[in-house]
Amino acid sequence: MDALTAGELGPDLTWFVLAMRRLEWGYAQLREGECDPRWETSEFDTDVGEVLNDAGANLYYFSVTRSLKSATRCYQAAVLLLKEPYGAIPVENLLRAALLATVKALFILQPNKRKSREARFGHLYHADRSALEYAAFRELKLLGLEVPNDDSKQPQPQVIQESKIIRDVLDDLVAYGNCLCDGRACPQRDIQGFRHRVLLLWDC
Numbered sequence: 437m438d439a440l441t442a443g444e445l446g447p448d449l450t451w452f453v454l455a456m457r458r459l460e461w462g463y464a465q466l467r468e469g470e471c472d473p474r475w476e477t478s479e480f481d482t483d484v485g486e487v488l489n490d491a492g493a494n495l496y497y498f499s500v501t502r503s504l505k506s507a508t509r510c511y512q513a514a515v516l517l518l519k520e521p522y523g524a525i526p527v528e529n530l531l532r533a534a535l536l537a538t539v540k541a542l543f544i545l546q547p548n549k550r551k552s553r554e555a556r557f558g559h560l561y562h563a564d565r566s567a568l569e570y571a572a573f574r575e576l577k578l579l580g581l582e583v584p585n586d587d588s589k590q591p592q593p594q595v596i597q598e599s600k601i602i603r604d605v606l607d608d609l610v611a612y613g614n615c616l617c618d619g620r621a622c623p624q625r626d627i628q629g630f631r632h633r634v635l636l637l638w639d640c
């Protein structure tokens with residue numbers, strides 16, 4: 437790649453080579469994460485954020501590590517499935533899950549202020565909890581078991597739109613700006629273009 441100019445390679449091949457470089461970069465990041473002693477630990481860090489449950493566990497830390505592990509395993513599973521004759525659908529589903537897990541981790545890690553990070557986690561957590569309470573309520577009703585007669589007591593699911601989380605995360609990346617190294621394969625180059633491509637793929 438270095439010996440040839442982009443013009444000699446042609447636009448498609450240039451794009452392909454850059455994509456492969458970025459995938460290599462992504463794998464290196466994942467390997468680094470998995471080599472970190474905190475990857476498997478059940479102990480929790482409170483440096484970045486702390487939201488405790490009744491049992492004293494740090495839900496914020498649990499959520500970050502769980503999202504990162506989900507993203508890693510979904511990407512790895514997608515790569516494995518690419519070699520199998522099952523078609524594109526399972527790969528697309530895994531990539532969708534991986535993208536959501538990635539942006540959820542970034543969404544609660546990105547704000548500079550600890551209070552904003554914990555507040556963002558609070559939004560995500562309460563949306564999940566309310567979905568669970570709503571499902572439990574509907575199930576009890578279906579089984580004819582006791583539920584409050586008063587409709588105003590029926591839990592309403594709070595929804596955080598996935599598209600909004602993706603857009604907020606990408607907007608934060610754009611605000612952070614491009615890397616100044618000027619390397620063509622640098623993953624932090626052309627962040628605006630990156631935002632555009634991710635949103636186009638998400639729309640698809």
Ligand SMILES: [Zn+2]
Nearest residue numbers: 615617618622
């Ligand atoms: Zn760079």
